């Protein structure tokens with residue numbers, strides 16, 4: 001029976017992925033992480049019954065605390081089969097509005113914390129093989145004026161995923177990277193406050209994709225940046241056609 005760690009599990013996409021993966025018969029042990037205990041407890045309540053679910057409210061940028069926790073989990077369960085790096089942060093600003101604090105916070109949460117937890121998990125995972133899935137963003141592959149720190153941190157995740165996919169293949173570790181488009185979560189509200197959340201992709205839809213990717217049928221999709229995006233339905237505009245009277249050239 002497999003053991004799975006999910007970060008960013010207190011709400012949004014991390015919650016949806018935790019719920020979706022809990023439907024998988026071969027995963028029995030879940031360790032769900034975020035800073036907000038309330039949110040984690042709520043997620044736990046939505047996950048499939050009969051699973052062993054441990055939740056830890058932890059700030060992923062407390063690197064040493066995370067290392068200690070992963071070591072304890074690895075020792076308790078013997079290995080860690082799945083690591084799902086979802087936690088993320090956005091405070092979108094233009095270049096001249098971006099402070100060094102904003103830049104550093106964005107990178108500490110979005111990039112450094114993934115490096116830190118992945119390194120610690122791989123110390124166990126390399127013995128048995130396993131799967132790692134990182135959540136990047138479409139903003140990491142196309143320009144986003146005004147989102148400099150966030151978008152570039154997501155590009156870093158795509159690059160890290162591709163490098164690790166090759167580096168860790170000798171251990172039987174598959175590394176996946178998904179880049180969601182707009183998805184109705186609290187983070188999206190920060191990026192696009194005026195958008196109607198009912199018109200865009202829902203977190204559960206991303207959860208379903210991840211469940212499929214990490215199943216046996218997803219074994220040929222590692223090492224690539226997989227875009228997960230829903231086409232937004234356009235309102236059919238009523239088009240008024242004016243026909244010029246015969247003989248009149250307009």
Ligand SMILES: NC(=O)c1ccc[n+]([C@@H]2O[C@H](COP(=O)([O-])OP(=O)(O)OC[C@H]3O[C@@H](n4cnc5c(N)ncnc54)[C@H](OP(=O)(O)O)[C@@H]3O)[C@@H](O)[C@H]2O)c1
Pocket residue numbers: 007008009010011012013014033034035036037039058059060061086087088089109135136137138179180181182183184185186187188
């Ligand atoms: N929504 C979108 O449109 C979209 C599009 C592309 C990519 N993404 C990516 O998807 C991922 C999930 O985002 P979301 O949209 O689901 O946003 P969200 O609802 O705001 O969730 C963010 C999650 O990250 C956790 N988190 C943030 N900072 C943390 C820290 N220092 N330590 C531990 N946990 C931390 C939050 O938990 P706590 O606050 O409880 O710690 C929360 O569980 C992010 O990486 C985001 O960049 C989102």
